[in-house]
Amino acid sequence: MSIIVQKYGGSSVADAAQIKQVAGRIAAARDKGHRVVVVVSAMGDTTDELIKLAYQVAEHHDGRELDVLLSTGETVSSTLLAMALKNLGYAAISLSGAQAGIRTDTAFSGARIKAIDSKRLVTELEKGNIVIVAGFQGITEEMDITTLGRGGSDTTAVALAASLGAEMCKIYTDVAGVYTADPRLVPEAHPIAEISYEEMLELSTFGARVLHNRAVELGELYDIPILVAASAGGGPGTLIHGGVSMEVRNKVRGIAHDVHVAKVTIVGVPDRPGIAAAVFQPLAEAGVSVDNIVQNASIDNITDLTFTIAKGDLARAMAVVEPIAGQIGARQYLSDTNVGKISIIGTGMLNAPGYAAKMFSALSDKGINIQLITTSEIRITCIIDEAKVKEAATVLHRAFELESGE
Amino acid sequence: MSIIVQKYGGSSVADAAQIKQVAGRIAAARDKGHRVVVVVSAMGDTTDELIKLAYQVAEHHDGRELDVLLSTGETVSSTLLAMALKNLGYAAISLSGAQAGIRTDTAFSGARIKAIDSKRLVTELEKGNIVIVAGFQGITEEMDITTLGRGGSDTTAVALAASLGAEMCKIYTDVAGVYTADPRLVPEAHPIAEISYEEMLELSTFGARVLHNRAVELGELYDIPILVAASAGGGPGTLIHGGVSMEVRNKVRGIAHDVHVAKVTIVGVPDRPGIAAAVFQPLAEAGVSVDNIVQNASIDNITDLTFTIAKGDLARAMAVVEPIAGQIGARQYLSDTNVGKISIIGTGMLNAPGYAAKMFSALSDKGINIQLITTSEIRITCIIDEAKVKEAATVLHRAFELESGE
Numbered sequence: 001m002s003i004i005v006q007k008y009g010g011s012s013v014a015d016a017a018q019i020k021q022v023a024g025r026i027a028a029a030r031d032k033g034h035r036v037v038v039v040v041s042a043m044g045d046t047t048d049e050l051i052k053l054a055y056q057v058a059e060h061h062d063g064r065e066l067d068v069l070l071s072t073g074e075t076v077s078s079t080l081l082a083m084a085l086k087n088l089g090y091a092a093i094s095l096s097g098a099q100a101g102i103r104t105d106t107a108f109s110g111a112r113i114k115a116i117d118s119k120r121l122v123t124e125l126e127k128g129n130i131v132i133v134a135g136f137q138g139i140t141e142e143m144d145i146t147t148l149g150r151g152g153s154d155t156t157a158v159a160l161a162a163s164l165g166a167e168m169c170k171i172y173t174d175v176a177g178v179y180t181a182d183p184r185l186v187p188e189a190h191p192i193a194e195i196s197y198e199e200m201l202e203l204s205t206f207g208a209r210v211l212h213n214r215a216v217e218l219g220e221l222y223d224i225p226i227l228v229a230a231s232a233g234g235g236p237g238t239l240i241h242g243g244v245s246m247e248v249r250n251k252v253r254g255i256a257h258d259v260h261v262a263k264v265t266i267v268g269v270p271d272r273p274g275i276a277a278a279v280f281q282p283l284a285e286a287g288v289s290v291d292n293i294v295q296n297a298s299i300d301n302i303t304d305l306t307f308t309i310a311k312g313d314l315a316r317a318m319a320v321v322e323p324i325a326g327q328i329g330a331r332q333y334l335s336d337t338n339v340g341k342i343s344i345i346g347t348g349m350l351n352a353p354g355y356a357a358k359m360f361s362a363l364s365d366k367g368i369n370i371q372l373i374t375t376s377e378i379r380i381t382c383i384i385d386e387a388k389v390k391e392a393a394t395v396l397h398r399a400f401e402l403e404s405g406e
Numbered sequence: 407m408s409i410i411v412q413k414y415g416g417s418s419v420a421d422a423a424q425i426k427q428v429a430g431r432i433a434a435a436r437d438k439g440h441r442v443v444v445v446v447s448a449m450g451d452t453t454d455e456l457i458k459l460a461y462q463v464a465e466h467h468d469g470r471e472l473d474v475l476l477s478t479g480e481t482v483s484s485t486l487l488a489m490a491l492k493n494l495g496y497a498a499i500s501l502s503g504a505q506a507g508i509r510t511d512t513a514f515s516g517a518r519i520k521a522i523d524s525k526r527l528v529t530e531l532e533k534g535n536i537v538i539v540a541g542f543q544g545i546t547e548e549m550d551i552t553t554l555g556r557g558g559s560d561t562t563a564v565a566l567a568a569s570l571g572a573e574m575c576k577i578y579t580d581v582a583g584v585y586t587a588d589p590r591l592v593p594e595a596h597p598i599a600e601i602s603y604e605e606m607l608e609l610s611t612f613g614a615r616v617l618h619n620r621a622v623e624l625g626e627l628y629d630i631p632i633l634v635a636a637s638a639g640g641g642p643g644t645l646i647h648g649g650v651s652m653e654v655r656n657k658v659r660g661i662a663h664d665v666h667v668a669k670v671t672i673v674g675v676p677d678r679p680g681i682a683a684a685v686f687q688p689l690a691e692a693g694v695s696v697d698n699i700v701q702n703a704s705i706d707n708i709t710d711l712t713f714t715i716a717k718g719d720l721a722r723a724m725a726v727v728e729p730i731a732g733q734i735g736a737r738q739y740l741s742d743t744n745v746g747k748i749s750i751i752g753t754g755m756l757n758a759p760g761y762a763a764k765m766f767s768a769l770s771d772k773g774i775n776i777q778l779i780t781t782s783e784i785r786i787t788c789i790i791d792e793a794k795v796k797e798a799a800t801v802l803h804r805a806f807e808l809e810s811g812e
Binding site for chain 2: 016019020023050053054056057058059060061062064065066068069071072075076078079080081082083084086087093094096098099120143144145
């Protein structure tokens with residue numbers, strides 16, 4: 001019997017009525033003869049409420065304790081879902097991350113899965129149970145509870161699918177799939193039928209929040225097809241897999257955007273070895289993730305260094321940059337939070353230089369100034385004025401004929 | 407360094423502000439140089455809300471899943487309390503029932519502790535941590551979560567105190583201690599300064615809901631002094647221990663009452679061997695706990711059999727009694743839910759027959775009819791009209807001069 005792993009997000013199990021609906025959907029998969037493993041997130045905004053509670057009792061939160069606290073959200077939803085299935089007459093059991101054998105490192109609040117010991121899970125499947133696993137949770141060697149970071153339930157689902165040799169991992173959420181662009185920005189945007197892991201990685205890193213990045217990486221590593229679809233039904237969703245045909249690959253697949261960006265520029269930096277390290281090493285130590293780094297061509301051995309970071313990290317970053325700018329003899333340093341990122345994504349794109357030119361001219365036709373450009377093999381990203389992001393997404397969606405479907 | 411176990415009930419940790427207050431109280435005990443282990447219940451009425459949620463998703467609840475669900479309440483409060491303590495600058499860590507090594511049988515929703523493996527707990531204490539243990543939870547050999555039944559956190563606390571060789575187990579609650587009678591019934595009632603384990607057992611079985619019975623039994627077995635006091639402070643509370651002096655023991659200590667009682671009478675039962683078994687065996691099999699059994703003196707080999715049960719069990723009991731009454735040739739069977747129990751409790755009371763006479767005459771002076779009488783070594787219980795329970799409690803409180811203190 002083939003194994004299917006399903007994952008339901010928090011918005012799909014926000015109340016008792018929805019949990020019963022989801023139970024019906026799981027039962028249908030079981031009726032088709034599959035062995036079913038279900039990963040579930042915390043109900044609705046439980047996680048946010050628990051975080052709020054944590055900040056009410058303590059200004060400084062403690063990683064270990066916070067993880068124990070947050071893990072209860074998924075424990076609650078997993079057990080309620082198991083109850084609802086049993087109530088429908090199906091054999092079902094809930095397992096915690098620990099019981100499902102999800103062993104992680106000790107990086108609380110962002111732990112990584114080291115191994116999965118699926119013995120108990122396999123036993124329960126062999127007993128005929130539908131197994132509901134609390135997402136987002138793992139356990140360290142010392143038997144301390146960890147969480148995998150925001151969106152971690154996606155990672156739980158794909159990791160379990162890989163360890164069980166599942167046929168497919170189905171991620172059910174509140175949207176109809178992975179869109180060609182954010183439909184709130186671009187009304188013509190529509191779900192993409194299929195997409196490669198690499199393209200999905202770029203899309204989710206650069207804006208499409210529909211799927212946790214680490215889940216996509218795991219899917220690619222273990223070659224697990226991932227279907228993203230609406231839990232309420234309605235469309236076929238988006239299939240992320242390794243078998244996307246060349247024909248489909250060689251085009252722009254989607255537009256990603258991000259407005260939670262800040263730009264930092266250090267002006268008048270002496271262009272000598274070790275300067276980049278002097279800036280980015282302390283930023284890394286302060287836990288600031290740097291997205292894009294651009295160093296302008298040097299004139300008279302003086303250059304400008306620009307990078308982007310998450311808007312929420314700006315205060316922390318500036319505290320690091322201020323003393324360093326002085327040490328390295330920079331002329332000044334600037335920051336700008338009125339910026340946004342807009343990206344086009346598609347495998348093999350860089351071998352067709354026409355796409356870059358088309359992107360830049362489409363933006364320029366609308367008078368949208370490009371402040372920075374960065375590229376990967378399958379992505380071109382421009383940093384532009386935050387106020388222009390919506391317009392840019394719409395313009396690019398049309399320029400690359402994404403509204404016409406596939 | 408001596409170890410103190412403290413336990414805080416749900417009403418003492420109902421919100422973030424109260425959790426911070428409790429953290430301050432724990433910190434004070436630590437400052438006195440004690441090693442402190444704290445057992446905590448779920449916040450406010452979390453448990454009731456979780457049960458409501460369970461019934462919303464499924465009409466029939468499943469013991470295993472319900473226990474996982476309910477255990478999250480204590481997990482949340484334990485970790486919040488640890489956070490609050492760390493915020494005050496104290497080293498603290500929360501442990502789940504499983505992590506604290508509380509091994510139970512598999513009787514979900516009413517599991518009994520089989521053993522405590524306190525290795526982790528001792529390690530954390532040796533590291534200098536205040537250890538916060540989620541009450542009410544345990545774990546089976548198969549690593550499934552169990553709960554110890556309503557009030558189970560008291561049992562967790564005393565069991566940990568026993569296994570750690572603690573100096574004392576302090577149960578902090580929303581009342582000032584164990585009262586001479588329920589203060590809602592008898593305004594003159596006041597906290598008892600000290601009381602023996604046996605007296606406390608009778609008091610809590612027969613009405614005073616301040617402490618879980620199994621906790622008292624464990625306290626007696628391992629000779630752990632238990633202090634019951636208000637978490638908000640104010641009074642010395644009640645010390646339950648084995649060293650209560652003879653002088654104090656030889657008197658009535660308190661009045662207990664219970665109005666959640668139903669009385670069942672099987673009238674005209676042939677008085678022959680095997681009749682009692684024929685009635686009570688099937689009741690036990692149906693899960694109905696029988697409290698008091700009275701069989702009247704037989705006249706012409708025909709007797710009446712009367713027993714009391716919890717009001718909530720009546721429908722189930724009558725379904726068992728109906729066919730049996732026919733089989734054993736009883737004349738009829740009756741039930742009455744308008745009854746209540748009133749008890750006087752005090753060690754050594756039965757050796758002073760004056761107390762029974764005083765109880766009966768005090769009730770009779772007020773025209774309160776006694777329907778049934780049962781006694782133990784340290785208790786006399788009368789079944790009376792439910793409407794008279796308050797008056798009876800007041801009358802007996804005065805008759806035994808409980809209002810005068812000790």
